[in-house]
Each structure stands twice: as structure tokens, then as C-alpha cells.
Amino acid sequence: MPVSESPQDIAPVTDTSRLKLALQEKLKRGININGEFHLPCVPSMLDDYLKLLSDFLKLVGQNLGNPETENLKTLLGNALAAGFKQSPHATLIVSYFPANSQTGLSGGITIDTKIQVQSMADKYHSWPQIRPEPLFGSYPDAKVMEIVAELGEPKQSPILDVGAGPGRNSLPLARLGHPVDAIELTPIFAEKLSATATAENLPVTVTQGDVLDPLLRMKTYRYKLAIATEVLSHFRHPEQVRLFLGKMSDSVLSGGFILFSTFLAVEGYEPDDMAKQMSEQSWSYLITKQELETAIEGLPLEIISNESVIEYEQKHLPKAAWPPTTWFISWASGRDLFPIQETPPIELRWILVKRF
Structure with a gap:
């Protein structure tokens, strides 16, 4: 009968490469x-x-x-x-x-x-702890003040300020005598604006809420001017631009104006999905000229001017007020979205619209 080999009779493995693999496997465990x-x-x-x-x-x-x-x-x-x-x-x-x-x-x-x-409100809530004051600048927007100067008697020229923040535009306008209705999404900013207006006995009414919320009702056919600075940069869809403009046109008197800032793509640049999605993530929501025209189509609105925010504000603000914040130029030039040395294909623009 054949005799089976005992374990002692099997030749030991001496191949170092094979043994190394076994040791590596043991080590992985x-x-x-x-x-x-x-x-x-x-x-x-x-x-x-x-x-x-x-x-x-x-x-x-x-x-x-x-x-x-x-x-x-x-x-x-x-x-x-x-x-x-x-x-x-x-x-x-x-x-x-x-x-x-x-x-x-x-x-x-x-x-x-x-x-x-x-949420956006949560992110803004932490700004006072991580960013130096003033959060959005010390002076009102020069473009806002230029238009306001043409409105006539302040007490007879109510203004709607959407995305009022802590009151960079609302408070100076109210100090001129304009009745101001301010809408602000972030509670901490709305509270700060309300407290300052109350302390100075200014004609400012503050509503905390989202202008795009269908349940947020605004006064109709009341205002000579509606402003929305650094607001559309938080939007997400062209339909929201349309909704915003529709609500503004309902609020402004015939002959009144709507001023807003938005990131526009330059002629010849068609943003792809990645650029669109990252523009939302960067608080630089961008639209094309065609998308803006489509959003206005059918509304009683006419675009009066389309200007570079950086160029206009740098030219008209006091030297001590420029730039309004340390981050403004990078953001408004489109470099927060496209961090390149060359000129990005988007820019923050002042869009002035007249209601007819």
C-alpha cells in the first residue's frame, strides 16, 4: 500500500517572493x-x-x-x-x-x-464671526444713489429694497426721507436693520423672508424704485429670474424703475452644465443675455442700461469706499467662479429696467 506523506515530508517554501506576498497579506489583516x-x-x-x-x-x-x-x-x-x-x-x-x-x-x-x-441663511449667519465689518461695505451703491437723485421728493418716492442685508442701501435712503420697504432673507441681518431703523426713527419697514416665496406678498403699484443688489447671484434657475421680475413689475409704478445686479455671460460664451452648477455653488449664478431677454419678455419692462458694476462703482464711489470689501473685486469680476489671471467670461452687471 502507498504511504501518504506527512506534513513533515512536504518541502518547505523558501521562495522569498512568495513568502513576501503571504506576509503582506497577513499585514493587510x-x-x-x-x-x-x-x-x-x-x-x-x-x-x-x-x-x-x-x-x-x-x-x-x-x-x-x-x-x-x-x-x-x-x-x-x-x-x-x-x-x-x-x-x-x-x-x-x-x-x-x-x-x-x-x-x-x-x-x-x-x-x-x-x-x-x-442653507444660505445659515452661511450668512456665520459671516459676522468670520468676516470683518462692514460685511458688504460702508457706503450705499453709487448706482442706486444716482437713480434716487432723479426720483423727486423723497417722501413721495417710496423704495423697495430686496435683499437689504443689514441696511447698506436702505438706511441711507431712509435718512434722505424715502419710505423704504426692505425684504431680507437672513434673520440676523433683518434684525440688525430693524434695530438700527428703530433707533434712528427711520421710515423703514423690514420683512424677513424670501422674495421668491409665493406666500410673500408685496405691495402692488407702490414704488418708484425697486432695487436688488447682490441678490440674483443666489438664484438657481432662469425661471426664478422671471418670477423675480414679474413680482417687481407688479410692485413698481408705471414709469418707475427696477435696478438689479446679475452675472452675465459675455457674448460668444455659452456656459456648460459644470459652469452653471458651480456658479450656483460660488454665489455667482450666471445667466446669458438671451436668458435675461426671455425672462423679461411679455412683462411691461424695458431694459434702459447694462453697465459693469466694477467700472461704475469704482468711478463714482468715494476713493475711501473702493473697493467696498476685500472680496468684492474678485467676486464681481467672476474670478470667484473662474480663478484665472485672464479676464473671465462673466461679470457682475448693473441692469436698469423701466416699467411702462
Whole structure:
């Protein structure tokens, strides 16, 4: 009968390369990693984020096959879309940790996702703690004051200030004698404006709310001028521009004016999805000239002027007031969105509209 070999009779492995692989595998069982990626919820960045995570997983010894890659892509795509729908300031937090803590990296890695959303009001609420005063500048906008000078008797020239902030325009206008109705989304700014107006006994009425909210009712056919400075930069859709202009046209008297600032794309530049989405994320929501014309079409409004905010304000503000803040020029020039040395293809513009 043949005699089976005992374990002692099997030749030991002495191949150092093979033994090294075994030791590396043993070592992987003792390695545990965990951490997070914080990714802005920009859906058009899906492929970039997928490559980032795939490369990272490969670095730690996790090579994804086609099915795993597709599953990860679906997971990321759904989460990015859901987060962006909630807010352009949403963040996708991708967590990674061992699937089994006892087997470390050799047992694979689990990926988990969650969406973190901070509202615009929440972001502005923290500004007084992280940005120096004055938050938006010490002087009113020169363009606003130029138009106001042509309105006539202040007491007979009520003004609507949308996105009034802490009152950079509302308070000087009220001090001239204009009745001012101010709408402000951020509670901390609305409270500050109201407190200052009350302390100075100024004709300012403050409403805390979102101008795009259908439930926010405004007085109709009352104002000689409606202003919205640095407001449309927070919008998200051309339909919101249309809604805003519709509500303004209902509020302004025939012959009155609407002044607003908005980021316009230059002629010849057609923003793609990535630029559009990141403009929302950068508080630089951009529209094209065609989108602006479409938003106004059919309304009793006519564009009177279209001017560079930087050029106009730099020319007409007192030297001590320019720039209004340390961040203004970078933002208004479009470099917050496109951080390039050359001239970006967008710019903040003053749009003056007359109601007929």
C-alpha cells in the first residue's frame, strides 16, 4: 500500500517572493483605515469624483471591477443629484472603513455616503464671526444713489429694497426721507436693520423672508424704485429670474424703475452644465443675455442700461469706499467662479429696467 506523506515530508517554501506576498497579506489583516471625503455636490463632477475615489481605493489595495465601479458611480450620482437639488451648498460626505475590522484591508472596504446641507441663511449667519465689518461695505451703491437723485421728493418716492442685508442701501435712503420697504432673507441681518431703523426713527419697514416665496406678498403699484443688489447671484434657475421680475413689475409704478445686479455671460460664451452648477455653488449664478431677454419678455419692462458694476462703482464711489470689501473685486469680476489671471467670461452687471 502507498504511504501518504506527512506534513513533515512536504518541502518547505523558501521562495522569498512568495513568502513576501503571504506576509503582506497577513499585514493587510492588521491594517485598518477610516476617513472621509467632503465633496461639493456638483453633479457634473461625477466622473472626476469617481476617478478620485477609484484611485484612492486602488492605492490601498482595493481594485474595483466593472460591476463595483458601476455601483459606486450610481451611488455617487444619486447622492450628488439629491444634494444639489436641496442646495448648491450641499456637501457629499463619503466615508470609508474596513468591511470587517478583524480582517482589515484584506476584507475589503465599505463606502458610505451622507449629504450635509447648509442653507444660505445659515452661511450668512456665520459671516459676522468670520468676516470683518462692514460685511458688504460702508457706503450705499453709487448706482442706486444716482437713480434716487432723479426720483423727486423723497417722501413721495417710496423704495423697495430686496435683499437689504443689514441696511447698506436702505438706511441711507431712509435718512434722505424715502419710505423704504426692505425684504431680507437672513434673520440676523433683518434684525440688525430693524434695530438700527428703530433707533434712528427711520421710515423703514423690514420683512424677513424670501422674495421668491409665493406666500410673500408685496405691495402692488407702490414704488418708484425697486432695487436688488447682490441678490440674483443666489438664484438657481432662469425661471426664478422671471418670477423675480414679474413680482417687481407688479410692485413698481408705471414709469418707475427696477435696478438689479446679475452675472452675465459675455457674448460668444455659452456656459456648460459644470459652469452653471458651480456658479450656483460660488454665489455667482450666471445667466446669458438671451436668458435675461426671455425672462423679461411679455412683462411691461424695458431694459434702459447694462453697465459693469466694477467700472461704475469704482468711478463714482468715494476713493475711501473702493473697493467696498476685500472680496468684492474678485467676486464681481467672476474670478470667484473662474480663478484665472485672464479676464473671465462673466461679470457682475448693473441692469436698469423701466416699467411702462
